[in-house]
Amino acid sequence: MIVFTCEDTFEAMMTCIYEAWSSKAGHKNIKLKTEPIGNLELFCEYRHTDGDMEKCRKVIRAIQQKISRRAYHMVFRCAASEHPEKLDIIYRFLLLGFYYGSRVLSMLSHPAVMAFFELDRKVSNETHLFREFTRFSSSENGVLSALIEPKSNILPLLYPSFEDRMPSENWMITDVNRRLAAVHPAADETYLTSLSADELTLIRQDYFQQDIYTDMWTGFFQNIAIKERKNPACQRTHLPLWYRKYAVEFSPDPDI
Amino acid sequence: MEIIKSTLSLTEKLNILADAAKYDVACTSSGSDRRGKKGFLGNSCAAGICHSFSADGRCISLLKILFSNDCIYDCKYCQSRCSNETPRATFLPEEICSLVMEFYKRNYIEGLFLSSAVCKNPVYTMEQICHTVYLLRTRFRFNGYIHVKAIPHAPAELIERTGYYADRMSINLELPTSEGLRALAPAKTRESILSPMRQIQDRISEHRMLTGKDPRLERSSANRYLSGTIFDTAPSRKLLSETPAKTSAFLPDSVRADRSFVPAGQSTQMIIGATEETDFQILSVTQALYQQFDLKRVFFSAYIPLNDEPGLPPPGTAVPLLREHRLYQADWLLRYYGFRADELLSTERPNFNPHIDPKCEWALRHLEQFPIEVHTADYASLLRVPGIGNKSALRIVKSRKSGSLTFESLKKMGVVLKRAQYFITCKGKTLYPIRLEENYLTRQLTAEQEGYTRRIGQSAHENWRQLSLFDDMGLK
Structure with a gap:
């Protein structure tokens, strides 16, 4: 068994797929994994691949032309997942896709396609939930700042919706775990940037400074509930505790 | 009264008027698809986005508030009726605008839901509502979702003007039958509710036809695979040819040309369990509203006894939540599954089984x-x-x-x-x-x-x- 490994970036993953495909070792005899690799397996040869823009482009072009653009979007989303086997799931799907073409997207009962779709659903759903539950706080100079701690690396999927929503504001969204930020200056394009530990601490401090609108929102949130219909189970189903970390309306008492 | 009002802070007003608005059901931000614009704040997503869920498990998508709860009417089921002693407050249009803008920027809300008690008179109330949404769209450059209630007895001109700034309008049917309405809300009549509803419907279809769309609203795309849904069996109304006089608008063409009229359609809500209607009656009314008024949604609100009134369930009576739930399930069957009301219920079996969907x-x-x-x-x-x-x-x-x-x-x-x-x-x-x-x-x-x-x-x-x-x- 040959295991192809690569860093957890989109470019490296696509290159890894390229190398695995062209190794001609037989699809049954290879596996793809993202680093870090935890336990090494016996009788396996580990081959590390580095990201290569040229090969990455070739794979993207192949997916778009031989399968479809929709398939490429799905691959991009799946690559953002935190599933340890994601790269192998993507690879197995692409094998089928290069054989069947765009028809593969309706072969929902094939195990490889099922796994791929499930991964895609998870990432899309998480992106959507953060679209709902991300909260910005406003600093004195009018810059809006939000913190998120998603399971998957959804920031690149999330920020375009805010770009459309608030085109003429200054805002930034920070992924605390990955120390990654999407910054949108009012008059310019959004860009992704990684942050140092010190920068993150500063941003965190700023975030928890509350203003009058935070209080008004919390007041509104409490008043809008009908006490005769109280239903915490239903509330938890729609808004799991996991997502309440930075939702200001819950901070004083998570049970309300 | 004036003295008390002027001393209220914005926070206090918001608390009072959010509390008064909580019995309004619709908090959906769906039906409008609009991209963001440079220089404006906001966009709108067809599927709608919920931003939080309150302790009762209902979604919070819009800033749901009343313009005022200082009501001149005395509807028996209502918390804000004039004979109740509750704190009263009235917003200024600018206050609402700044709340919406600031909440929206923080991603708390998807837009505004503005309703109101009838303050002074229907004309004044509708005027204030209309002015608020006008300010929001023009001076504050807000491009997000706006849902506005039309006030019964308000002049047609104001309702139409408001419609050009709103995404969705709604007017509450309050009770499924006109007898119920006469008994519980003597100041409102069936006619005063249905005629603005008809007016909004006509304007929507007129506007849709002008922009090259079908006069009726889009429904679930999967409905095209079904035959005999309530929407294709609906009696079609010949709009323009029958009523040429009504289509002449109050506003100059220049205002109307670049704005769409209530793109997300209109909705309504009715109270369940305050009067003696059966599920079959309620569902038939619902179906008729979809067919004849082309409503986008009909909402049900389980009656919560607030006032001790003869003829109404006494305070402490259990809220018919399960019944409301069954009606919503049936409503979905009408809109997405190709069922008709008379397939689900009949005069012999007029109510849903609580134990089974x-x-x-x-x-x-x-x-x-x-x-x-x-x-x-x-x-x-x-x-x-x-x-x-x-x-x-x-x-x-x-x-x-x-x-x-x-x-x-x-x-x-x-x-x-x-x-x-x-x-x-x-x-x-x-x-x-x-x-x-x-x-x-x-x-x-x-x-x-x-x-x-x-x-x-x-x-x-x-x-x-x-x-x-x-x-x-x-x-x-």
Whole structure:
């Protein structure tokens, strides 16, 4: 068994797929994994691949032309997942896709396609939930700042919706775990940037400074509930505790 | 009164007027698809976005507030009626605008839901509402979602003007029948509710036709695979030819040209359980509203006894949450599943079974149509299987083209078999050997739904408690 490994970036993953495909070792005899690799397996040869823009482009072009653009979007989303086997799931799907073409997207009962779709659903759903539950706080100079701690690396999927929503504001969204930020200056394009530990601490401090609108929102949130219909189970189903970390309306008492 | 009002802070006003608005049901931000614009704040997403969920489990999508709760009417079911002693407050239009802008920037809300009690008179109230949304769209450059209530007895001109700034308008039907309305809300008449509704409908279809769309609103795209839904059997109204005078608008063409009129359609809501209507009556009214007024949604609101009034359930009566839930389920069956009201209920069986959902109930009465084979059944009949919804039915239809299905692969595709297993076969076999017999299936299905119905109907059984040998049996 040959295991192809690569860093957890989109470019490296696509290159890894390229190398695995062209190794001609037989699809049954290879596996793809993202680093870090935890336990090494016996009788396996580990081959590390580095990201290569040229090969990455070739794979993207192949997916778009031989399968479809929709398939490429799905691959991009799946690559953002935190599933340890994601790269192998993507690879197995692409094998089928290069054989069947765009028809593969309706072969929902094939195990490889099922796994791929499930991964895609998870990432899309998480992106959507953060679209709902991300909260910005406003600093004195009018810059809006939000913190998120998603399971998957959804920031690149999330920020375009805010770009459309608030085109003429200054805002930034920070992924605390990955120390990654999407910054949108009012008059310019959004860009992704990684942050140092010190920068993150500063941003965190700023975030928890509350203003009058935070209080008004919390007041509104409490008043809008009908006490005769109280239903915490239903509330938890729609808004799991996991997502309440930075939702200001819950901070004083998570049970309300 | 004036002195008290002027001393209220914005926070206090917001608390009072949010509290007064909480009985309005609709908090949806769906139906409008609008991209963001440079220099403006906001966009709108067709599916709608919820931003939080309050302690009662209802979604918070919009800043749901009343403009004022200082009402001149005395509707018997209402908290804000003039004979109740509650704190009164009225916003200024600019205050609402700044709240919306600041909340929207922080991603708390998707837009504004503005309703109002009738303050001074209907004309004044509607004027203030109209002015608020006008400011929001022009001076504050807000491009997000706006849902506005039309006030009964408000002049047509104001309602129309408001419609050009709103995404959705609604006017509350309040009670399913006109007798109920006469008894509980003497200041409102059926006519004063239906005529603005008709006016908004006419304007919407006129505007849609001018922009090259079908005069009727879009419905679920999967409805095109169904035949005989309530929407295609709806009697069509010839709009322009019949009523040429009404289409002349109050506003100059320049204002109307670059704005769309209520793109997300209109909705309404009615109170369930305050009067004696049956589920069949309510559902028939709902269907008629969809067909004749082309409403986008009809909302139900379980009656919460707030006032001690003769002829109304006394305070402390359990809120009919389960009944409301069943009606919503049936409403979905009308809009997405191709059912009609008279298929689900009849004058002989006028109410839904609380123990079992409407679709299961229908299937149990039509066992002759089951089991159906997933490989050959058409989309419409798959949709009628309890437990199979739009997504599952589409997935089945799509994937069976490229290979045969098993119960295992159905599960993996995301089709939930809990209820569906009793009604479908895969290659001629059911999942388990089962008898297709009404009593047996009813027992199976009610057992499965029991926990669920108990949770929803919880407040109906508040007198249930743990048995205690010491207190109840007198053991010491």
